[in-house]
Amino acid sequence: MESQKTDEWGSGIFDFYQDVPECCYSFWCCPCFAATTTKTYGESLFLPLLDLFGVIPPVNMSMRVSLRQRYGIKDSMFRDCLFATCCSPCSWCQMSREMKRRKT
Template sequence: MSKSMVVTQPQPVMVSRDSDQWGSGICDCCDDVPECCFAYWCFWCFTCVKAKTYGECLCLPLLDLCGIVPPITMSIRVSMRQRYGIKGDMCNDCLVATFCRACVWCQMSREMRARDLQITLVGARNL
């Protein structure tokens, strides 16, 4: 038996093989026609469902109803860029969130689905 002491435990490392670009363009709604139709016909329901999927409050996108620049759409887009390491800037986020809001939500939805990372705990015990 060895008398060496373990000082540090190995830490989990996340390696991302994803690109630093959006997985689809802002106008690639034909990549998922049912989702695009849902966003077009029932936009506010669509945004609330996607915000909840992203981990935010279900009704948070409804705050976009007031004002010209939609603050929630823009902030979730910026958050998503930071979470997934996507290059971009706030000026572009502001422009697309203001003038292409439904397309932005569809793009973010496609990105969440494409980058869905299932986390598995190795050696975890059910207590």
């Protein structure tokens, strides 16, 4: 993947076909995948464990917001909340693809 600067996500929330093995890992073992993605982002490996204690996964949502801010991606907190809550594995996959795309 090539590094690009843009204010849009590099892939859609349901673009699992762009990296099928990674998305299978996310769907079958989301806590492990979330920990790996968080570590790659430069945060604690154990941070995603906090997602187990709330209705809205706080780490997933805060990572989406942080990633958007880091890369200047225009989106909304509402969509971050929606994706973090309704499809956590898809959200983690999208963030992972974005980090790979931007070479982080």
